[in-house]
Amino acid sequence: MSTWTSDNLRPVLSELVVKIFADGADLDGILSLAENPRISGFTTNPTLMWKAGLTDYQDFAQRLLERITSHPISFEVFADDTDEMRRQARLINSWGENVYVKIPVTTTSGESMAPLVRELSEAGVKVNVTALFTTAQVELIAAAVSEGAPSHVSVFAGRIADAGVDPLPIMAKAVDLLVEAPRAELIWASPREILNVVQADHVGCHIITLTHDLLQKLDFLGKDLDQFSLETVQMFHRDANTAGFTL
DSSP, rough: OOOOOOOTTOOOOOGGOEEEEEOOOHHHHHHHHTTOTTEEEEEOOHHHHHHTTTHHHHHHHHHHTOOOSSEEEEOOOOOSHHHHHHHHHHHHHTOOOOOOEEEEBBTTOOOOOOHHHHHHHHOOOEEEEEEOOOOHHHHHHHHHHTSSSSSSEEEOOHHHHTTOOHHHHHHHHHHGGGGSTTTTEEOOSSOOOOOOHHHHHHTOOOOEEOOOOHTTTTGTOOOOHHHHHEEEEHHHHHHHHHHHHOO
């Protein structure tokens, strides 16, 4: 956890402890970040892959893993029953030492996947348990991975905020709960703005995922607000002139 507080203002990226994982499914976009020192890992999911027009899951993964050989990278199962989830998880796990297997916290009918998570984790599979929204879910998953392989626990803070709920207390509690699972790292998933990077760092979250759009805004972190204001006024003026507006 950094020592940044709201009284300090001007957080500086180099002073933050939270790790940044790039989140997306654009092959070229991901590969372009492979050597970026700001990026500590990668995540993707079936929805992003579908929106990117991908149809061959394994080919996509293998092409990424040819270049991304040391950074952790997560690929998600897409089954909805325990047996098929287990089979897909073991297959995905075989793709590389740096691969984490994303397992949803429940099936589509709400059945907890904690028993399967425990089985896989204790068998040496690095899991990334995804789509958690509550501290009760975090507590259950923390117990499931406490004796297992290195793991990630993805709490969807952005979507929690979309429901009108402040995610900060939930994320802070999640950090505390994962003390009992020392090989697990908490991911602040689905962030909506760069402020979330600072918030994640402040509560002691280990990782935050950023889409490519948000990654492009990282350079705004710590920007002088007076200068930012001036640049915004200049942008409005420039764009109005470019558009040829008249009254």
